[in-house]
Amino acid sequence: MLYKVIIADDHPVFRTGIREVVSNIAGVELCGEAGDGLEAYQLILSTLPDIAVLDLDMPKLTGIDVCEKVLNEKHNTRFIILTMHKDRHFFDDAMHKGAMGYLLKDSAVDELVSCIKEVGSGKKYVSPTIENYLTEYTASEHFPESVKALYNTLTPTEKIIVKLVSQSITTQEIADNLFVSKNTIENHRANIARKLKIEGKNSLLKFALLYKKLL
Amino acid sequence: MLYKVIIADDHPVFRTGIREVVSNIAGVELCGEAGDGLEAYQLILSTLPDIAVLDLDMPKLTGIDVCEKVLNEKHNTRFIILTMHKDRHFFDDAMHKGAMGYLLKDSAVDELVSCIKEVGSGKKYVSPTIENYLTEYTASEHFPESVKALYNTLTPTEKIIVKLVSQSITTQEIADNLFVSKNTIENHRANIARKLKIEGKNSLLKFALLYKKLL
DNA sequence: AACAATATAGTGGTTAACCACTATTGTCCT
DNA sequence: AGGACAATAGTGGTTAACCACTATATTGTT
Numbered sequence: 001m002l003y004k005v006i007i008a009d010d011h012p013v014f015r016t017g018i019r020e021v022v023s024n025i026a027g028v029e030l031c032g033e034a035g036d037g038l039e040a041y042q043l044i045l046s047t048l049p050d051i052a053v054l055d056l057d058m059p060k061l062t063g064i065d066v067c068e069k070v071l072n073e074k075h076n077t078r079f080i081i082l083t084m085h086k087d088r089h090f091f092d093d094a095m096h097k098g099a100m101g102y103l104l105k106d107s108a109v110d111e112l113v114s115c116i117k118e119v120g121s122g123k124k125y126v127s128p129t130i131e132n133y134l135t136e137y138t139a140s141e142h143f144p145e146s147v148k149a150l151y152n153t154l155t156p157t158e159k160i161i162v163k164l165v166s167q168s169i170t171t172q173e174i175a176d177n178l179f180v181s182k183n184t185i186e187n188h189r190a191n192i193a194r195k196l197k198i199e200g201k202n203s204l205l206k207f208a209l210l211y212k213k214l215l
Numbered sequence: 216m217l218y219k220v221i222i223a224d225d226h227p228v229f230r231t232g233i234r235e236v237v238s239n240i241a242g243v244e245l246c247g248e249a250g251d252g253l254e255a256y257q258l259i260l261s262t263l264p265d266i267a268v269l270d271l272d273m274p275k276l277t278g279i280d281v282c283e284k285v286l287n288e289k290h291n292t293r294f295i296i297l298t299m300h301k302d303r304h305f306f307d308d309a310m311h312k313g314a315m316g317y318l319l320k321d322s323a324v325d326e327l328v329s330c331i332k333e334v335g336s337g338k339k340y341v342s343p344t345i346e347n348y349l350t351e352y353t354a355s356e357h358f359p360e361s362v363k364a365l366y367n368t369l370t371p372t373e374k375i376i377v378k379l380v381s382q383s384i385t386t387q388e389i390a391d392n393l394f395v396s397k398n399t400i401e402n403h404r405a406n407i408a409r410k411l412k413i414e415g416k417n418s419l420l421k422f423a424l425l426y427k428k429l430l
Numbered sequence: 431a432a433c434a435a436t437a438t439a440g441t442g443g444t445t446a447a448c449c450a451c452t453a454t455t456g457t458c459c460t
Numbered sequence: 461a462g463g464a465c466a467a468t469a470g471t472g473g474t475t476a477a478c479c480a481c482t483a484t485a486t487t488g489t490t
Contacts, residue, residue, distance in 0.1 A: 011321045017232030106226045155466065168421065170446070183469050190449075191466095201447060201476055202417055206383060209424050370436065385476070398439050405479075406436095416446060416477060431490105438485075448475080455468075460461100 006032040008040035009055040037061025056083035068097040166208030221247040223255035224270040252276025271298035283312040381423035
């Protein structure tokens with residue numbers, strides 16, 4: 001059994017490290033690399049790997065975003081999330097969105113190898129050291145409950161779009177990257193605006209920038 | 216000329232990446248690795264390398280601590296500090312303590328190579344992208360010096376306009392409120408954009424929202 | 431007197447976002 | 461089988477922001 005694996009991390013040197021480790025595992029074929037979340041998403045669609053090893057914090061889309069979106073589309077790729085966050089919130093979020101592996105970035109090389117093998121054979125794998133580091137989730141600061149409630153009525157696709165808007169990515173670019181029509185994204189934007197009860201030019205951009213850190 | 220280099224990082228996978236990059240540079244001999252600051256210090260004393268590539272955040276001693284301590288003892292090793300910190304304070308501290316190279320962890324592989332070559336030949340090397348990252352980091356909390364300098368080249372009228380833009384007031388509304396023509400405000404906006412070195416649709420809005428609290 | 435900076439105002443054009451619709455497909459739930 | 465929802469895609473139109481110019485009056489400085 002040969003597993004197709006792709007990796008994604010926005011830190012080139014760290015990605016070199018992952019590449020070195022992954023490509024030396026027997027039974028694994030490294031079939032692609034990405035430097036941000038959108039690239040990773042496209043790479044997964046085009047190569048349909050068995051396993052995707054994704055950094056959590058990447059530009060444009062997080063590893064968890066990518067995981068969620070791909071699994072939503074009923075693909076069979078299994079996800080391993082790498083992160084330096086010792087925050088329980090991220091761990092819970094990743095597992096809830098369907099990740100099969102969760103590793104801290106200071107994990108040993110052997111752990112990454114074990115994780116890929118375990119996840120490859122269909123099992124879940126969580127860094128043994130993670131329990132020690134899990135701390136209370138203290139994040140969601142200035143997200144007013146009312147706004148939060150509205151935001152949570154958005155569908156996964158709509159949330160992705162808000163996120164991309166917050167990174168100054170235009171409707172056309174979003175459309176290109178998600179392989180859908182510009183009209184579709186405009187439709188989503190209109191639905192989002194309606195749900196969030198906002199109106200006027202750039203109102204979605206303003207919302208997205210305002211709550212950027214909390215999305 | 217063959218440079219002896221040691222590397223130190225507490226993240227095994229990242230260290231694998233550094234090892235891969237460093238050991239493939241012609242004229243460089245990788246002669247040791249360490250996983251924390253104390254190990255790095257001992258390794259430097261025992262191998263007396265030409266260059267030490269040190270992570271800033273390591274257990275026991277930081278990369279800067281090691282740099283300071285070794286240089287205090289009049290050794291000839293030159294130091295390159297790797298970090299994910301986008302905070303000017305760390306950069307200033309490292310340079311003050313005698314580091315010859317300073318690289319962000321999301322630098323390209325080529326940058327690490329250039330850095331080692333430059334530092335090897337006695338020059339200093341600072342990541343060209345570091346200014347951008349300093350700007351990005353300080354966005355929410357502080358007013359980066361570089362941006363502040365640009366902002367202060369604006370005339371009083373221009374500053375007023377930036378402020379009004381940050382409050383979601385349109386060009387037409389600003390014109391009405393200041394009893395001047397819409398064209399005048401558009402002209403001011405163009406001048407502001409030029410002075411702040413920004414371009415593209417909504418870029419002024421984005422700038423204004425980003426620095427809203429500090430204007 | 432010459433110059434630079436500032437504020438004013440204009441023309442003419444491009445583009446991205448938004449608005450208001452309609453419409454089809456597929457899934458999930460009852 | 462029917463209904464709700466989600467995602468897809470389209471047409472046609474409006475508007476705000478931006479871009480690239482030119483131009484004039486005022487003020488302050490060298």
